[in-house]
Amino acid sequence: QAQELIPQLSVFAVAAFRLLPSVNQVNHLLSRILFLMPSVDKIYEDLKEAGAEEIEKRQAKETGGLSKAETIRFRDVSFRYPGTEKEILKNVSVEIPLKSSFGFIGSSGAGKTTFIDLLLGLLEPGSGGVFYGNQNICRYAEDWGRKLGYIPQNIYLADDTIRRNVAFGIPDSLIEEDKVWNALKKAQLADFVRSLQDGLDTRIGEVGIRLSGGQRQRIGIARALYQEPEILVLDEATSALDTDTEQAVMEAVEHLKGKCTLIMVAHRTSTLKGCEKIYRVENQKVIPATV
Ligand SMILES: Nc1ncnc2c1ncn2[C@@H]1O[C@H](COP(=O)(O)OP(=O)(O)OP(=O)(O)O)[C@@H](O)[C@H]1O
Ligand SMILES: [Mg+2]
Known part of the structure; x- marks a missing residue:
């Protein structure tokens, strides 16, 4: 034993x-x-x-939702960052009709992103207000957010399928396939995705295909469009691209004209030549500009 x-x-x-x-x-x-x-x-x-x-x-x-309106209005908006002296914007009034396309230019540090952040409701004006019709957007944060699509300078793409990158953050069971295709079509990417062997299930990133800068940016556009925003905001969304690629992305944006309100910030004035109106952000003001 x-x-x-x-x-x-x-x-x-x-x-x-x-x-x-x-x-x-x-x-x-x-x-x-x-x-x-x-x-x-x-x-x-x-x-x-x-x-x-x-x-x-x-x-x-939240006192009920936003009711329909015809314009977005900056009324006498002044803004300074907390803890700083200098006012970035002073008594700015701008009127943006819905369904129009407006471009904003200005030198670096002039306040373009600040202006956009005020419009998005990420910043609150020190005085004055941003209005949707006659409704101050600050009172309708959630409802206002639902109307907005935002395309930043650099799109974050998850190492996941095209489907999930377009319908970003939405549970699989709630993803609507036609909406994904529709968004891709509007972003001028549908043909490209159709040509891929796995279509919407193609993985982007490390284990999948590598996308060009312009294609990445257009996935970003498709992502914003999936939410069917009323207002689409592009803050230097193409400034990291070379001119030819930028051209391709801007063509995709061009097709959205008249369907949603387009608000674009660009470094190169050539990017904005298709806009109905162009403003320059300069010396605390936002003034009409000619290009
Ligand atoms: N969080 C912050 N706190 C304090 N000052 C800020 C903050 N963000 C921006 N600023 C200042 O506000 C001014 C405007 O910045 P903003 O980012 O709006 O410029 P911009 O026109 O978008 O420039 P760019 O073309 O480089 O993106 C700058 O002088 C900047 O230093
Ligand atoms: Mg900026």
Whole structure:
């Protein structure tokens, strides 16, 4: 009996020996977790508080949805960043009719992005207001957000399928395939995606196809269009592209004219030549410009 026990015990001994580093690691990690717990608690508390505040704010502000309007209006808007002296915009009044296409130019640091962020409702004017018809957008944050599509300078693409990158953040069961194709078509990408062997299921990124800069940007446009926004905002969405690629992307944008309100910021004035009206952001003002 004893003779049989010895090999068995030695197996246990070997196993225990093998386990030792892992047990050590678990022990080490547990003490790290305990050490970091207070910070986690603090962040958790902060997030919870922020969430409650946000809901309160919404309930206070949301007084029914936005009703239809014909224009977006900046009325005497002044703005400075908190903790700074200089006013970036001063008494700015601009009227943007819906379904029109407006371009904004200006030197770096003039305040174009600030202007756009005020329009998106990400910043609140110090004085004056941004209105949708006669309704101050600050009071309708959520409803206003639903009307907006935003295309930034650099699109973040997930290492996932084209379908999921266009219908971004939407659970698979709720993705509407026709809407994905429709968005791709408007972004002038449908033919390209159809030519791919896996179509919408083609993966982008590390394990899939590599897209050109212009194609990436157009996926961004398709993503914004999937939400069927009433107002599409492009803040230097093409400035990272070379002129030819930019041309292709702008052609996609051109097709949206008249279907939604287009608000574009560009570095190169040539990008904006298709716009109905062009403004220059300069010396705290936003004034009509000719190109
Ligand atoms: N968060 C911030 N806090 C303080 N100042 C800021 C902040 N963001 C921007 N600014 C300042 O506001 C001014 C306008 O910046 P903004 O980003 O609107 O310029 P821009 O016209 O978009 O420039 P660019 O063409 O380089 O994108 C700049 O002088 C900038 O330094
Ligand atoms: Mg900017």
